[in-house]
Amino acid sequence: MSTNQIPYKIYLEESEMPRAWYNVRADMTNKPAPLLNPQTLKPVTEEALSHIFCRELARQELNDSDPYIPIPQPVWDFYRMYRPSPLVRAYCLEDRLGTPAHIYYKFEGNNTSGSHKLNSAIAQAYYAKEQGLRGVTTETGAGQWGTALSMACAYLELDCQVYMVKVSYEQKPFRREVMRTYGAKVTPSPSDTTQVGREILARFPGTGGSLGCAISEAVEAAGRQEGYRYVLGSVLNQVLLHQSVIGLETKAALDKYNITPDIIIGCAGGGSNLGGLISPFIGQKLRGELDCQIIAVEPASCPSLTRGSYVYDYCDTGRVCPLMKMYTLGSGFIPSANHAGGLRYHGMSSVVSQLYHDGLLEARSVEQTAVFQAATEFARVEGILPAPESSHAIRVAIDEALRCKETGQEKTIVFGLTGTGYFDMYAYQRFNDGHMTDAIPTDAEIAASLAQTPRVPE
Ligand SMILES: *Cc1c(COP(=O)(O)O)cnc(C)c1O
Numbered sequence: 216m217s218t219n220q221i222p223y224k225i226y227l228e229e230s231e232m233p234r235a236w237y238n239v240r241a242d243m244t245n246k247p248a249p250l251l252n253p254q255t256l257k258p259v260t261e262e263a264l265s266h267i268f269c270r271e272l273a274r275q276e277l278n279d280s281d282p283y284i285p286i287p288q289p290v291w292d293f294y295r296m297y298r299p300s301p302l303v304r305a306y307c308l309e310d311r312l313g314t315p316a317h318i319y320y321k322f323e324g325n326n327t328s329g330s331h332k333l334n335s336a337i338a339q340a341y342y343a344k345e346q347g348l349r350g351v352t353t354e355t356g357a358g359q360w361g362t363a364l365s366m367a368c369a370y371l372e373l374d375c376q377v378y379m380v381k382v383s384y385e386q387k388p389f390r391r392e393v394m395r396t397y398g399a400k401v402t403p404s405p406s407d408t409t410q411v412g413r414e415i416l417a418r419f420p421g422t423g424g425s426l427g428c429a430i431s432e433a434v435e436a437a438g439r440q441e442g443y444r445y446v447l448g449s450v451l452n453q454v455l456l457h458q459s460v461i462g463l464e465t466k467a468a469l470d471k472y473n474i475t476p477d478i479i480i481g482c483a484g485g486g487s488n489l490g491g492l493i494s495p496f497i498g499q500k501l502r503g504e505l506d507c508q509i510i511a512v513e514p515a516s517c518p519s520l521t522r523g524s525y526v527y528d529y530c531d532t533g534r535v536c537p538l539m540k541m542y543t544l545g546s547g548f549i550p551s552a553n554h555a556g557g558l559r560y561h562g563m564s565s566v567v568s569q570l571y572h573d574g575l576l577e578a579r580s581v582e583q584t585a586v587f588q589a590a591t592e593f594a595r596v597e598g599i600l601p602a603p604e605s606s607h608a609i610r611v612a613i614d615e616a617l618r619c620k621e622t623g624q625e626k627t628i629v630f631g632l633t634g635t636g637y638f639d640m641y642a643y644q645r646f647n648d649g650h651m652t653d654a655i656p657t658d659a660e661i662a663a664s665l666a667q668t669p670r671v672p673e
Contacts, residue, residue, distance in 0.1 A: 221317075223306060225468040227299040233463040234286055236456045239494040240566060241282035242501050245573055247452070247565035248540035250276075251527060256671055259537045267434060267536075268453075269444050271342040275453040282498075284456065286338075287345075293337045293370065294460070297326040302468040303632075307596040309616070316619035318612060319474075320632040321465045321492065322599065327393070328363035330602065330634030331488045332448050335457035336360070339446045340367035349442035350374025354404065354429030357383055357557050358390030359602075359634060360448030365397035374443075378404040378432045382423035382552075390638050404429035411435050411533035425549050426560055431533025449485030450530070450539075450564050458491025465629065466495045476507050478615055480630040482607035483511040483520065483578070484557060486564030492631045497575055509576035510615075511567065512607040514586070515655045516554040519544050519563045520571055520578035522661055527671040528562055538669060541568040544656075545664030551654030555642035556583045556603035561664075581610045582653040587646040589613050590636070602634035603642055 240246060249258035264273035275284065286294070305318040323331035343351050350373050355361030361377040368375035377399050384391060384403035391401050404424045405412040411431040415422065422428075430447070437445040448454060469476065479496055481489030489511050499505035513520055519542045529546035530536040543562040550559050563571075570576050583603075590606035592613065593599070601609060612630040619626050636643065645651045 221304050221472055224301040224303050225471060226301055227464060227467055229295060231467055232291070232294065232299050233460055234291065235283040236286060237459040237463055237494050237498065238278060238282055238284055238456050239459070239497050240279045240452065242498050243569065244501065245569055246279050247569045250537040250539055251671065253529070253534060253538050253669070267437070267445050269339070269342040269346050269348065271345070272339060272453050275456055276451060287341060290338050290341050297333065298460070299464050300325055302465055305597055308593060311596045312613065312616050312620065314616040314620040315623060315625045316616040317625065317627045318616055319627070319629045321461055321629070322632045323461060323488070324599065324602070324632065324635035328359055328366055329637065330359040330363065331458060331461060331491070332360045332363035333366060334460050334491070335448060335454045335487065336363035336367040337370070338457045340364065340371050340373055343444055343446070344371045344373055348373070348444055350376065351444055351446045352376045352378070352433040352437040353446050353448065354378045354380070354426060354433045356380045356426045356559060358387050358394070358638060361394050361399065361401065362390060362397070364446065364448065365394040365399035368399065369397040375399040376436060377401045378406065378429040378436070380404055380424040380426060380429050386641060387638050404432050406432060409435045411535070415532065423552070425532060427532035427546055430531035431535050434531065434535050435533070449487045450560065450562065452566060454487045455490035455494070455564055455566050458487045459494045461488065461491040461631065462493060462495045465492060469629070474627060475505070476629045477626040478508045478510065478628045480510045480512060480608045480611050480615070480628065482558060482604050482631065482633060483513045483563065483567065484604060485560045485562070486567035488631050488633045490564050490567050493576065497570060500575060510611055511571065511576055511578040512611045513578060513580050514550070514554060514556050514558050514607065515580040515582045515653060517544065517550040517559050518580040519561065521580045524665055524668070525568060525572055526668050528668045530562065538671065539565050541565050542571065543668065544661055545667050547667050548661070548664040551656070553652060553654040554583060555639070555645065555651065556586055556607065558604050558607065579611055581607055582655070584646070584651050584653055586610050587643070587651060591646070599632065600636050601632060602636040603639050605631070605633040608632070
């Protein structure tokens with residue numbers, strides 16, 4: 216074991232936890248493109264958004280000007296139950312790899328939901344409660360967001376209705392039971408409880424569902440019930456804002472020991488953990504205070520940044536949500552059933568998309584067998600069983616550390632370890648049995664899906 220002065224875990228004191236979220240949009244030179252009303256193609260107003268989201272969240276969604284937004288005291292008090300999360304120096308992984316690189320990871324899996332999603336769930340539930348609403352509806356894919364929201368709603372005594380992608384509902388019965396234990400009502404999607412669900416079932420009988428489809432059902436369900444709003448666990452500006460707590464804590468921990476990152480790595484599904492982790496560092500880059508490489512990692516089977524187009528697209532299959540300009544594979548894109556590693560959304564946060572477009576971060580796609588290889592290597596030396604999603608970041612962190620070994624460079628690598636993988640054992644089983652394969656969409660498949668994006672004049 217190394218005798219370096221940096222402790223194995225850098226913890227912040229409670230008093231050092233951030234009191235405000237950081238809104239990177241305020242400091243961006245090129246702001247993300249506005250959300251558009253799908254009928255009029257005009258930017259959506261706060262008033263219009265307030266019919267879908269809680270009022271304060273609609274405001275946050277459109278706020279491009281305030282760099283800091285105070286964390287309400289009740290949300291901060293909830294954060295105190297499981298934050299600050301540790302920034303861990305991966306000494307054991309460094310030793311095993313024989314790399315001169317210094318590797319750190321910010322671990323967000325230390326709560327029952329097993330991921331960073333609780334950071335935004337509690338904020339969204341709080342604003343719903345504060346507005347006097349009765350409940351919220353949402354979708355969940357792998358189940359982490361549904362679990363996080365169930366926990367937050369249970370704490371604040373709000374009703375919680377979750378549309379869970381049917382394949383996950385069937386493959387992850389224990390995820391479902393965790394949500395029900397926290398009082399949520401869980402419906403497999405597509406379902407016959409909504410108009411859009413019935414239409415999709417009629418068109419594709421026997422479908423296992425998709426995130427885009429579950430979003431449409433949840434939005435419709437919220438609209439139909441008095442005192443309900445829809446909430447979403449990724450992609451949106453407001454979610455990125457709440458997740459900035461990850462980056463703020465990471466920066467505070469690094470600053471404590473005068474550590475400057477050379478490479479920051481995060482996995483990217485809808486872009487919320489990555490966006491939250493990098494926000495304060497992007498702010499520094501924009502102000503010319505930091506020169507560091509930032510890498511978004513996505514699955515080769517759902518490569519929105521590396522192979523998608525930067526255009527306006529539908530956010531959901533039922534096309535009920537506002538249009539968003541983002542890197543997208545087309546709202547009809549569904550990754551191969553073979554793909555086990557999460558990060559399946561067809562598009563990407565408009566903030567992350569714009570930053571990528573402006574060259575402030577780079578993107579890499581990785582194949583799932585290589586991801587599970589890295590996950591296993593990490594688990595065996597660092598102890599934590601990582602979520603497949605998080606393991607995309609581990610893969611690239613290991614690749615970069617091995618490159619440092621070749622070149623003899625002592626770089627500082629920081630990556631986001633977003634969660635734990637206890638509910639992903641079917642995927643691990645397939646990997647352990649040697650049955651996992653890589654499914655990469657063809658150019659023709661992506662082009663066909665992209666042909667369905669809406670035509671929006673520049
Ligand atoms: C949801 C999730 C992700 C991906 O979502 P982002 O919005 O891209 O952060 C990554 N890791 C874990 C553990 C998740 O639950």
